[in-house]
Amino acid sequence: MAKKLMKGCEAVAEAAIQAGCHFFFGYPITPQNDIPEYMAARLPKVGGCFLQAESEVAAINMVYGAAASGARVMTSSSSPGVSLKQEGMSYLAGAELPCVVVNMVRGGPGLGSIQPSQGDYFQATRGGGHGDYHPIVLAPSSVQEAVDMMQDAFDLADVYRTPVMILADGIIGQMMEPVEFHESTSKRELPKKDWAATGWSPASGRPRAVVNSLYIEVDELQEMNDRLQARYKIIRETEAKAETYNTDGAEIIVCAYGTVARICKSAIAICEKKGVKVGLVRPITVWPFPEKQLKEVMDQPSVKKAITVEISAGQMVEDVRLTVNGAKPVEFFGKPGSYTPTAEEIAEYIMKSREA
Amino acid sequence: MQTVFKKTPVLTDAILHYCPGCGHGIVHRLVAEVIEELGIQDRTVAYVPVGCAVFGYKYFNVDSVEAAHGRAPAAATGTKRTDPNRVVFTYQGDGDLASIGAAEIVHAAHRGEKITTIFINNAIYGMTGGQMAPTTLVGQKTTTSPYGRDENHCGKPIRIAEMLATIEGSAYIERVAVNTPANIVKAKKAIKNAFECQLAGKGFSLVEVLSNCPTNWGMSPVESMEWLEKNMIPYYPLGVKKDITKEV
Amino acid sequence: MVKLTIDEGRCKGCGLCVRACPKKILELAKNKLNEKGYHPAQMMDIEACVACASCARTCPDAVITIEKE
Missing domain, CATH: 3.40.50.920 (Rossmann fold)
Structure with missing residues (x-):
């Protein structure tokens, strides 16, 4: 395919759609507005759904719901908005739900600036919300690389049942660069989402789905954490790039x-x-x-x-x-x-x- | 022998963790009975809250999702928008819906989200030990309003059904109570109407259920039902607040 | 003829069924405790029962089953 001059945000959005993401829930914040805008224009044309949420908090919880029902889903924001999403990120991690979250990082703390920054590294890599968890965090250094990593971002999320974050500074989001879209195909074996809440009856031939991060018994919570940590160990050993x-x-x-x-x-x-x-x-x-x-x-x-x-x-x-x-x-x-x-x-x- | 009444299979056999006489159990059963009667068990997804009903996923015999505190309407939106054929309901208490989740419920209604919300108003935070809720009555003593709710200090209780009925996207809003067998029958009819509203794709539906909390109100179950009738119903009038389903 | 079954093990002795019964033929068994330590509800006079199911509809724990000839 011929190279095309595209803004980073728009290229990321298009790459996500090409990776099979047909659902996007977001809220406006500079410098990433081009992502929801692009999704709003494109998703209805591919049979998907874009919804502008009432807040970043709502948007990440819509992502939680869509992921719980087995959909490939994404949200995007920038630093102050990503802070608001941290509660949802923790629940997504605890409920073992796959999704992709894009953070076009801007200056902070507080309202900070709308210029690029890398001040969200701790928040992104240490988990950001409460509890022992990590999202997988990918850091593109060009628009082309951001495009190229979207397919694998969604695949990683599905394989490890975890949120994946694209941590890009505002320059990547706002800069125009020539990009090439290659046919997007998964390089991984994707597991069946038989845990998803899609409707059940005793005749369904699978256990009733319960998507949940509440484990009130100490032993059960330990088991969930052990499962996460075992997964993180594999991720550390095999996915670092x-x-x-x-x-x-x-x-x-x-x-x-x-x-x-x-x-x-x-x-x-x-x-x-x-x-x-x-x-x-x-x-x-x-x-x-x-x-x-x-x-x-x-x-x-x-x-x-x-x-x-x-x-x-x-x-x-x-x-x-x-x-x-x-x-x-x-x-x-x-x-x-x-x-x-x-x-x-x-x-x-x-x-x-x-x-x- | 003909069966007059038995537990619906849309409730699991798990013993409810609720205190003796708690209205949650009644409402759980009504919702499950409606799901059974409408034949929608295999396409229903339940969203349960944070609060006393946090273990709702153990009882509703449908695919279930546990939402973060107050966020059930947003999360339910995620399911409904990705799969409009699902029947999606949220089950939320007054702390979850009327306090921390006020934005999420208002905007689910505002979007005309085709989901159904069952809102339990028992005028208190149950799970955390009886703190004041936005729906706590003026003068009512709770652990965080030990001298009684003072309207000059923290306002008067919020009427959710009336508030949501003003929103264009709301299609069916009713307030019911579960204090007597007759009101329980009416509550079930309201819940059925709300689900049918969703099935017809009319918009957002919500049933506010006035319920009791004998433990945190410090009363016997029977006394609590009487207290509900004498104190809650006058402030929270029962009835249909909005219904566009009958409009042509 | 009405058959009313109370699943005593699940009953929490809240007494809402006793209050709901129009015939006043249900009561909490004062001299009986179930495994959870509650006095379960019991039927005093099945002959007088009209199978209105007010008790079952009021029961928060769905412990009552009613059948009728």
Whole structure:
């Protein structure tokens, strides 16, 4: 298929539809309004349903209901709205329901800004709501990558019966880039949703469906948590993904995700010109964090330190430190709020850090 | 022998966890009987709340979903919109529906969502131990209004049926009570009308059921039914508040 | 002839059926406790029962079954 110039939000929405998502419940918030707008226009044409909810709280609970009935379903929002969805996220995780949630992250805390940010990393990767759970969190660094990961986002949700979050900074959502849509087919074996509440009678030939996250007996709640943790273990072992760039024999490893990782590539080129070899490890899944991939790169004798670059006060840097586990220094460069660093600023930090 | 009355199979055989004399059991049975009579067990999905009816999924013998506190109308919307052939009902108490879930119920009605809501108004938070609800009567003592509800401090109780009847999307709204056998028969008829309204695709339907809470009201079951009649019905008048199903 | 069966094990002795009965022929069995510790309802005079089912309709625990010749 020919390349098409598309805004990130619209491309994500189209990719979701092509991945078989015909139901969307959302609420307006900048900078992700193009997703519900696109869905509102397209879903009725493919026999699906777009509904503008009265709030983000309602939207995520509509997603809960649609998922409980076995539908492929999605919602999207931006930081303050995603905070409101956290209650629902916890229930989705507890009731073991699949869905996709897109967060086009903006600056915070509070109302913050409408400019891009990476300040929601903790919320996304640590669960965000109450209880011991993690959504799978995917972090695209280009519009094309966001498009390419939508099919697998829904498949991952179905396979592991978990919410999956697309954690994209507002730049990905608002930037136009050429994208290509490939025929979307699942690469995974998808389980039957025989647990879904679709209507039952004694003649149905399956147990009555009860979609629920309430386990009032200690043993039963333990069993549910054990089931989740066993699943998370498999996810950690098999689903972590990262891009490595220019890492062979590098002296410094930059770790960054999303749009910032692309800026880091330009910074690496600047350093290269100055004769300093810098590599990049870019987590594509931020939960599970690609520990193995990062560790392998950091274990190279040439590597002296890691520098994590984020549009935050330093969130992913904690995962980098946990991974490196004191073996080598891990530094942080970035600012909280919505300040996107330039390639020159990053390169300057790297060069100075080298002298220090 | 001819059977005059027996428990409907749309209620499971599980023993209800409710306190002795609690109206929840009566209303559960009425809903289940209506589902049986309409022959819709195999296409019904129940949404149960947070509150005393939190274990509703153990009793309604239909596919069931446990919703977050107050969110049942939104979650039920998710099921109804993805599969309009499902018959979807929510079963909610006054804390769940009239307090934390006020936005969700108003907007389900506002969208004319083709779902049915059974709203239990017993003027108190039962599950959490008898705290004040938005429907608690003025002067009524609860654990968080120990001197009686003071209208100057926290307002007068909210009349949900009347409020929702003002919303265009509401198709059938009625308030009933389960204090006497005669009122129980009327309550069942109202619940049936509400489900039939959904089946006919007319819009949002809700039955507010005035019920009792003997434990947290601090009364015997029989006294509580009398208290309901003397105190609740005068403030919450029974009857049909809106019905567009008979319009041509 | 009316046959009225009370599932005593499920009865919580709330007394709503006693209040509902127009013939006043139901009562709570004062000298009997079920497994849960409640005094279950009992029929005093089945001959007087008219099978109106007011008791069964009022019962929150669906413990009453009524059959009629």
